[in-house]
Amino acid sequence: MNVYADFQSRLAAMLEKRVAAGELLRDLDLDRFVVEPPRDAAHGDLSTNAAMVYAREIKLAGSTPRAFAESLSADLAREPDVLKIEVAGPGFINIVLKPEVYQQVLRTILVEGERYGAGPRSKSGPVNVEYVSANPTGPMHVGHARGAVFGDALANLLQFSGRDAVREYYINDAGAQVDVLARSAFLRYREALGEDVGPIPDGLYPGDYLKAVGETMAREFGPALREKPEPQWLPLARKRATDAMMAMIRDDLAALHIEHEVFASERELTGADGGVDRVREAIEALRAKGFVYEGRLPPPKGAPSDDWEDREQTLFRSTEFGDDVDRPLIKSDGGYTYFAGDIAYHKTKIDRGFLTLVDVWGADHGGYVKRMQAAVAALSDNRARLDIRLCQLVRLMRGGEPVKMSKRSGDFVTLREVVDEVGADAVRFIMLMRKNDAPLDFDLAKVIEQSQDNPVFYVQYAHARVRSVLRQGQAAFPDFDLAPSAFAGADLALLTDDGERDLMRALAQYPRTVLQAAEAHEPHRVAFFAHELATRFHAHWNRGKDLRSLRFVNENNGKLSYARLSLVTAVGLVLASALSILGVSAPEEMR
RNA sequence: GGCUCCGUAGCUCAGUUGGAUAGAGCAGCCGCCUUCUAAGCGGCAGGUCGCAGGUUCGAGUCCUGCCGGAGUCGCCA
Numbered sequence: 001m002n003v004y005a006d007f008q009s010r011l012a013a014m015l016e017k018r019v020a021a022g023e024l025l026r027d028l029d030l031d032r033f034v035v036e037p038p039r040d041a042a043h044g045d046l047s048t049n050a051a052m053v054y055a056r057e058i059k060l061a062g063s064t065p066r067a068f069a070e071s072l073s074a075d076l077a078r079e080p081d082v083l084k085i086e087v088a089g090p091g092f093i094n095i096v097l098k099p100e101v102y103q104q105v106l107r108t109i110l111v112e113g114e115r116y117g118a119g120p121r122s123k124s125g126p127v128n129v130e131y132v133s134a135n136p137t138g139p140m141h142v143g144h145a146r147g148a149v150f151g152d153a154l155a156n157l158l159q160f161s162g163r164d165a166v167r168e169y170y171i172n173d174a175g176a177q178v179d180v181l182a183r184s185a186f187l188r189y190r191e192a193l194g195e196d197v198g199p200i201p202d203g204l205y206p207g208d209y210l211k212a213v214g215e216t217m218a219r220e221f222g223p224a225l226r227e228k229p230e231p232q233w234l235p236l237a238r239k240r241a242t243d244a245m246m247a248m249i250r251d252d253l254a255a256l257h258i259e260h261e262v263f264a265s266e267r268e269l270t271g272a273d274g275g276v277d278r279v280r281e282a283i284e285a286l287r288a289k290g291f292v293y294e295g296r297l298p299p300p301k302g303a304p305s306d307d308w309e310d311r312e313q314t315l316f317r318s319t320e321f322g323d324d325v326d327r328p329l330i331k332s333d334g335g336y337t338y339f340a341g342d343i344a345y346h347k348t349k350i351d352r353g354f355l356t357l358v359d360v361w362g363a364d365h366g367g368y369v370k371r372m373q374a375a376v377a378a379l380s381d382n383r384a385r386l387d388i389r390l391c392q393l394v395r396l397m398r399g400g401e402p403v404k405m406s407k408r409s410g411d412f413v414t415l416r417e418v419v420d421e422v423g424a425d426a427v428r429f430i431m432l433m434r435k436n437d438a439p440l441d442f443d444l445a446k447v448i449e450q451s452q453d454n455p456v457f458y459v460q461y462a463h464a465r466v467r468s469v470l471r472q473g474q475a476a477f478p479d480f481d482l483a484p485s486a487f488a489g490a491d492l493a494l495l496t497d498d499g500e501r502d503l504m505r506a507l508a509q510y511p512r513t514v515l516q517a518a519e520a521h522e523p524h525r526v527a528f529f530a531h532e533l534a535t536r537f538h539a540h541w542n543r544g545k546d547l548r549s550l551r552f553v554n555e556n557n558g559k560l561s562y563a564r565l566s567l568v569t570a571v572g573l574v575l576a577s578a579l580s581i582l583g584v585s586a587p588e589e590m591r
Numbered sequence: 592g593g594c595u596c597c598g599u600a601g602c603u604c605a606g607u608u609g610g611a612u613a614g615a616g617c618a619g620c621c622g623c624c625u626u627c628u629a630a631g632c633g634g635c636a637g638g639u640c641g642c643a644g645g646u647u648c649g650a651g652u653c654c655u656g657c658c659g660g661a662g663u664c665g666c667c668a
Contacts, residue, residue, distance in 0.1 A: 036607060039614085049610060055648060065648070089611050090648055135668060172668050266668090297665055300593090308665080315665095324594060324664090331666040338668050366595045367663040390596070392661085434604075437596060439661080441603075450630045453617065461630065472627045509607090516607070528605065528615090535615085542632040545624080553627055590630070 001108040001116075002511040003101060004046065008035045011050055014075050025057045037509055044084070044094040045101075045505065051091040065091035102504040103492035109507060109570040110484045114577045117511040119162030119518070124356065126164035128349050129155045131360035132253065132260070133170040136245035137181045138207055140252040140415040143362065146440065147391040148415075149431040149583070151360040152258045153523040154389075156581045161518035166354075167260045170345055173242045174266040175338065181205055181245070182238035186225075188214025189237070193223055213244045235273075255419045256427060257583050269344045270336055279336045282344035282379070283314070283329055291317045291378045297325060316343070321374035339368070343375045350380045357386040358521060363437070366390050387521055391436045397443040422447050425584045429456040432527045432582050455531055456584070462534035463579065463586045465541060466572035473553045473565045480562060484573065487566035494563040497550060499540035503571060506533050510574050514581070523582065530578040537571050 012030045019028055033050035051058070051069035058068045069091040076095065077085050084096035109116045131151020134144050151167070158165040172178075184205040191197045192214040200206035217225070217240055225233040246263070253259065271277030286292045295315050299308045315326040316339075329340040349357055357376060361368075369388045376386040396403040396413055403413060419427055426447040433455055434440045452458050470482055495504070510529065517525035544551035552564040576586040 034607085034610090036610090038611080039607080040611075043611075047610085052610080052648065092611065094611095133668095137668095175668055177668070300664060311666090313665080328665055333666075335666090337666070342668095363596070363662055365663085365668085369595070390662090392596080438604075439597085452631070454630095455616085457630070458616095461628090465628075465631090469627055476627085513607080520608070524605090525607085532615085538631060539633085541627075542623090542629090545626070545629085545632075551627060590628080 001105060002515070003097070003105065003508050004035045004037070004512045005515075007046055007048070007095070008033075010079065011035065011048060011072075011076075014072065015050065015054075024054070024061055028054065028057060037505070037512075038094065041502075041505075043088065043092075044086075044096040046095040046097065048093050048095075049091075051087075051093060055091075069093050099493065099496070099501075102501065102508060103495070105508045106492055106495075106504060106567060106570050107488070109573055110487045110566060113484055113573055114580065116574065117514045117577060118160050119515065122162040122164075124163065126166060126354055127155075127158050127356040127358060128166050128168060128352075128354040129158070129358045129360070130168045130170055130349075131155075132249075132258075133172065133361075134249060135172045135175075135177060136242045136249060137177055137205060138245065139209060139248055142394055142396055142413050142415055142418050142442070145256065145415050145418070145427060146394050146431045146436070147360045147362060148253060148256060148258055149428045150389065150391055150436050150523065151358075152256075153428070153432055153526075153582050154358065154360070154521055156583060157514070157518050157523050157526060160577075160581055161514055163356075163518070166262060168262040168264060168349075169260040170342070171242070171246060171263055171265045171267075172338070173238075174270050174272065174336075174341060178238055178242055178267075179234065181210075181241045182234050183230075185210050185213045185217070185241035185244075186233060186237045189217040189221075190214075190226060192218035193226065209248065210241065213241050216240065216244070252415050252419075255416060256424050264345055264348065266341045266345065269341055269348075278348065279340050279344040282347045283340060285347065286316060286343070286375075286378055289378060289381075291320060292329070293317065295326070297328070316371070316375065316378075318371045318374035318378075321370075321377045323370040323374050327371045339371060339375075342372065343379070346372070346376050346386070347379050350376070350384050355380070355384045357384060359386065359388045360436075361388060361390055363390045363392045389436050389521060392439040394431070395439065395441045397441050397445075399445040400443065403444070418442075418444070425460070426456045428582060429459070429527065429584050432524055433531075435522070435524050450590070455527075457590075458538075459530045459534045459575065459579065460584070460587050461590055462537050463572060463575045464588060464590045465537070466568055466575065467588045469541075469552050469568050470565060470572070473561060473568075476553050476555050477558055477561060480558075480565070482565060482569065484569055487562070487569065490563045490566040491559055492563055492566065494560050495567055497540075499536075499543050499550065500564070500567060503533075503536050503540060503567060506536050507570055507574055510578070526578050526581050530575060530582070533571065533575060533578070537575075 015028060015030060018024050019026060032053045033048060035046055035048045038044060038047040051065045051072060055065045058065055066087065069087040073085045073087055073093055076082055081098050081101050082095055083098045086094050088094055129151055132144060132148045134140055155165040155167050187197050187204060188210045268275055269278040283292055293315055294312055296310060296312055313328045314330040316329055318327050319325065327339055328337055331337055372388065373386050376384050422444060430442055430447050446454055447456060450457050474480060474482055513525055513529045517523060552568050553561050579586045
């Protein structure tokens, strides 16, 4: 039940009738107006700009927005659930609803439970959400966490809003750096065989996490590989090292409650190990459409680069789709560029039937957005839409001081360390409280603080407080059935206090918030909603300190207590629902 | 130099896809605990929404140009 969407369609019907009656132009775009909660509660429960957005059409029909608003209000006033209506300013229509509407909202929440606000199954088809996609060359560090949490919450949000969402991870296991990884693992293999390898040379990965790979290889091969030439052991070491790294990364992600359904290997797409060369197929598909050619690029402008070599190469005509220059697909050594592999990967998404694609990248990849969108447009003949969400950097702090992250390898802070220290809930919620394209300070000291400075705690506490109140209510009235569905018999008309109304208004906005957050691909809106609802709940709870009569549980008034406990239950259900979209737990108590 | 993102209270950030008098939290000041967990709540004060134009009934939001910051700029991923 979405009050705003409900009135939106009723108004649309009224406008259509006027069009049919010849009062307005024929092809009126009925999506242009909105019905929204006014910023100022004094303006009522609903507000619409319908009379103003069609000002031009209204003028043509010989009226004014204000007069048109008056006339629309007359129609709206006849709606059974409208209590009061008035035209304000240049033509806003403000609607005050009968209390029964909010009582109905409450009943809906109690019946639907955590499904309240969830969208009906969408007809827009499945969404593909690709996120994390970190190189399999070591453990995840905190920088990866933001995109990981963002992508995961976005997928949750899309699913809640009715889309099918598939979570994918693209494994960058084809480039030179995985060869470096393999050599690093081979060194650890020799070490595991008892050889003194000394300090790890520059250019190899020094992390201890490769020791286990070396030991596994020593057990598997014994000394057999040691004297072989590199071309013989490299593929073996690469396979074992990348497999081990992916297992480690999946473990790190699991600690954040993140699980992908599809892992796509770049190396597999290139056909390097004998499979079909999907990259070549993708390039040929683009060539067939006329978007691939052999040509030369102008040298980069600005800072002159020493190693610029003018040469003819295979180029994708991304400028056709708004990119600045065309982009190379084949490197000078004959291998595919990263971009070429990514094109092939995105082609598999399109081939699998996805027309809505979301990629979550670090902000340092911002320069690749246009070419990737160009490739998706070219591959799908403009049918697929690729939204790329860039996540800004995370600055790790402790008590206001930046945590030093030396470039010296092995000295970075791993994701696992942070999760072990502050917990998955804190990491997830903080990362989601900020818009993804704004930088974020993550303070290790603050996020475990139990105070209102810490939004994780604040929101979880609101939920715990709900549960506590319900326990108190049960203690005071042992006969009460506090199962959500049992509240059908509660007399909700008893909920007349401003604070209670305020809470119900907030609850009524949840479906709208979720819908908008899903459409905008902005899970942080759900986090802000949860925080806002928590604020209202804490505020109302506190009024019960001054005025005993406002407390949820009144020992000498069972009917009233029961009605209020139904409201408390609804608040708890919606908080739990929002938290579950964010992937954060809703605790029973905070101790 | 090109492109992308950002610029809102002293600080950290929201801002309902163009709506009404721009909102929270922190920090500051003033109040509220014989408690449904004060791990909280209320109040006061705080603003040329970077600057200048433009679009229209209406701009923090859209367009153009500047200023300032971050990222990025063929063969890294």
